[in-house]
Amino acid sequence: MTTRVRFAPSPTGYLHIGSARTALFNYLFARHAGLTDPDSKFLLRIEDTDLARSTEESTRSILDGLEWLGFAPDEEIVFQSDNAEKHRETARKLLTEGKAYRDFTPKEAPSDANIKDAIKERAREQGADKNMRDNPFRDLPRDESDARAAAGEPFAIRLRVAESGKTSFEDQVYGLQERDYSEIEDLVLLRSDGHPLYNLAVVCDDIEMAITHVIRGQDHLTNTHKQILIYEALGVTPPVFAHLPLIMAPNKGKLSKRKHGEVVSMTTYRDAGFLAEAFRNYLALLGWSAGEEQEIYSLDELVAKFSLSGIHRSNAIFNFSPDDPRKWTDDKAQWMNAEYIRTMPLDELLPHVKAELKAAKLWREEYEEDDRAWYERTVDLIRARFFTLKDFSSQGRAYFSEDYDFDSAAIEKNLSKFPDLRVWLPELAERFEAEFGDKPFNETNIELVVRAFTEEKGTKLGVIMNGARTLLTGVAVGPSMLSVFETLGLERSIIRLRSQLAWSQ
RNA sequence: GUCCGGUUCGUCUAGGGGUUAGGACACCGCCCUUUCACGGCGGCAACACGGGUUCAAAUCCCGUACCGGAUACCA
Numbered sequence: 001m002t003t004r005v006r007f008a009p010s011p012t013g014y015l016h017i018g019s020a021r022t023a024l025f026n027y028l029f030a031r032h033a034g035l036t037d038p039d040s041k042f043l044l045r046i047e048d049t050d051l052a053r054s055t056e057e058s059t060r061s062i063l064d065g066l067e068w069l070g071f072a073p074d075e076e077i078v079f080q081s082d083n084a085e086k087h088r089e090t091a092r093k094l095l096t097e098g099k100a101y102r103d104f105t106p107k108e109a110p111s112d113a114n115i116k117d118a119i120k121e122r123a124r125e126q127g128a129d130k131n132m133r134d135n136p137f138r139d140l141p142r143d144e145s146d147a148r149a150a151a152g153e154p155f156a157i158r159l160r161v162a163e164s165g166k167t168s169f170e171d172q173v174y175g176l177q178e179r180d181y182s183e184i185e186d187l188v189l190l191r192s193d194g195h196p197l198y199n200l201a202v203v204c205d206d207i208e209m210a211i212t213h214v215i216r217g218q219d220h221l222t223n224t225h226k227q228i229l230i231y232e233a234l235g236v237t238p239p240v241f242a243h244l245p246l247i248m249a250p251n252k253g254k255l256s257k258r259k260h261g262e263v264v265s266m267t268t269y270r271d272a273g274f275l276a277e278a279f280r281n282y283l284a285l286l287g288w289s290a291g292e293e294q295e296i297y298s299l300d301e302l303v304a305k306f307s308l309s310g311i312h313r314s315n316a317i318f319n320f321s322p323d324d325p326r327k328w329t330d331d332k333a334q335w336m337n338a339e340y341i342r343t344m345p346l347d348e349l350l351p352h353v354k355a356e357l358k359a360a361k362l363w364r365e366e367y368e369e370d371d372r373a374w375y376e377r378t379v380d381l382i383r384a385r386f387f388t389l390k391d392f393s394s395q396g397r398a399y400f401s402e403d404y405d406f407d408s409a410a411i412e413k414n415l416s417k418f419p420d421l422r423v424w425l426p427e428l429a430e431r432f433e434a435e436f437g438d439k440p441f442n443e444t445n446i447e448l449v450v451r452a453f454t455e456e457k458g459t460k461l462g463v464i465m466n467g468a469r470t471l472l473t474g475v476a477v478g479p480s481m482l483s484v485f486e487t488l489g490l491e492r493s494i495i496r497l498r499s500q501l502a503w504s505q
Numbered sequence: 506g507u508c509c510g511g512u513u514c515g516u517c518u519a520g521g522g523g524u525u526a527g528g529a530c531a532c533c534g535c536c537c538u539u540u541c542a543c544g545g546c547g548g549c550a551a552c553a554c555g556g557g558u559u560c561a562a563a564u565c566c567c568g569u570a571c572c573g574g575a576u577a578c579c580a
Contacts, residue, residue: 053579105578119577122577123507124506156578157578174509177510190578197577201580218509218511222574246573289517289518294528295529314573319515331516332531335531342542385541410540464539475541476541479541480538
């Protein structure tokens with residue numbers, strides 16, 4: 001059977017890291033299957049049946065995140081709310097067949113504040129003795145039920161779960177899963193206002209979309225048993241299930257928007273200058289392993305190596321320290337991004353740098369034309385110590401603009417301590433002007449001139465070089481000064497060496 | 506409460522009867538060096554606990570602890 005999987009987020013927030021990984025695993029699974037069956041599909045369904053919480057903005061944000069990661073669905077996006085009528089029909093069908101019943105119990109007013117806690121509390125009170133089949137309307141005679149409904153009395157439709165038995169399925173990650181019917185209540189299929197509920201909607205849509213494998217978070221494990229009951233009532237063979245371990249916060253608690261803010265949002269990483277391929281690579285290793293020591297994988301390699309059997313059963317922690325700006329997000333993710341930036345083929349990096357420079361208004365069309373060679377060489381030179389795309393427009397700004405700031409720590413470290421430099425550096429500019437009238441301004445020649453100059457002044461090479469570094473780049477960090485001089489060129493080097501701007505700060 | 510799941514360095518993980526328990530990130534040190542990185546070399550650091558099975562247990566079984574998930578006319 002042709003593999004068809006879906007990623008089914010509910011649009012109640014942005015695309016967070018856990019959902020992104022679920023999307024990735026679904027995507028990889030579909031593409032892997034696609035290696036032998038080109039008809040395999042990765043689909044997207046927006047589960048927007050909770051009208052109160054779903055927002056268009058959220059849908060937009062999720063789509064943005066998926067687009068950034070490169071997970072385009074193979075068929076049109078399904079909006080679950082569009083299928084509500086079909087869901088209702090299915091519920092009515094089950095009712096007609098006697099597999100579901102009307103529950104006339106008045107709807108409870110939703111307890112406000114903390115719903116989760118309220119539910120937990122109620123469950124605790126009910127204890128282990130709770131009889132899941134004690135609904136007074138479960139065995140209401142058909143004609144009486146029909147009469148009350150006809151009279152306009154509101155009712156919910158609940159699935160009639162058998163008195164005894166158990167559901168079971170072979171989870172591709174967690175193994176055989178069984179649940180006794182006594183643990184499962186007669187779940188509501190249709191709300192008294194006619195609104196289809198999650199479990200019904202999911203099953204109907206998965207059937208309609210011909211989903212063969214459901215790969216989702218482990219928090220759905222209990223839903224799966226309920227859904228299997230619905231599949232059985234419908235006489236449809238359930239798909240294969242694979243539940244994923246969860247991604248937790250550093251304290252092993254839930255990773256949430258409210259508590260952890262932007263670190264969990266995919267768009268944060270896009271906006272922070274992460275490369276999608278790097279983040280994907282990082283995500284793939286969170287809860288999955290190919291069982292080898294390789295860590296850097298191209299998408300093709302991930303597709304080739306991905307399998308459900310490599311997924312772990314234990315939750316993973318997304319490691320970050322909100323108090324430490326250097327570790328605002330997982331350090332392995334940061335390392336991975338830096339690794340990609342400095343080792344990926346330059347041609348692949350260039351468009352990203354272009355986009356970043358454009359956004360920072362530092363891009364010049366010449367970089368695409370006459371100065372292309374210079375641009376490529378410069379990017380290649382400075383990328384070695386960058387962590388994100390943002391660094392090209394911040395730390396790397398002086399390479400692309402005459403308007404850059406001087407880092408106070410750099411001034412302190414490389415200029416203030418050596419007051420002579422205020423005279424020496426402009427002198428070095430004079431020397432450059434004199435020496436490089438006809439001689440090429442390249443590393444070899446520059447080194448000769450600077451070394452001679454240094455000896456004349458009776459100082460150390462580092463003092464001159466780092467003083468110059470501060471003036472020429474505004475920062476204390478960067479490539480070898482010989483390359484910086486050469487890259488910036490004679491003219492710009494001279495102007496910057498003469499500049500007194502940094503000194504007056 | 507009940508049901509389900511999990512537990513290997515700080516973090517991500519390999520290993521699934523015999524390993525000096527491996528790698529990566531982070532951290533620390535050394536080398537390289539005009540800075541900072543990169544790179545190279547090295548270091549620190551883990552099988553939750555208790556029983557069993559076995560010649561042999563991180564690995565299999567049972568229990569305990571802890572963590573997580575679920576428990577709704579949310580998804």
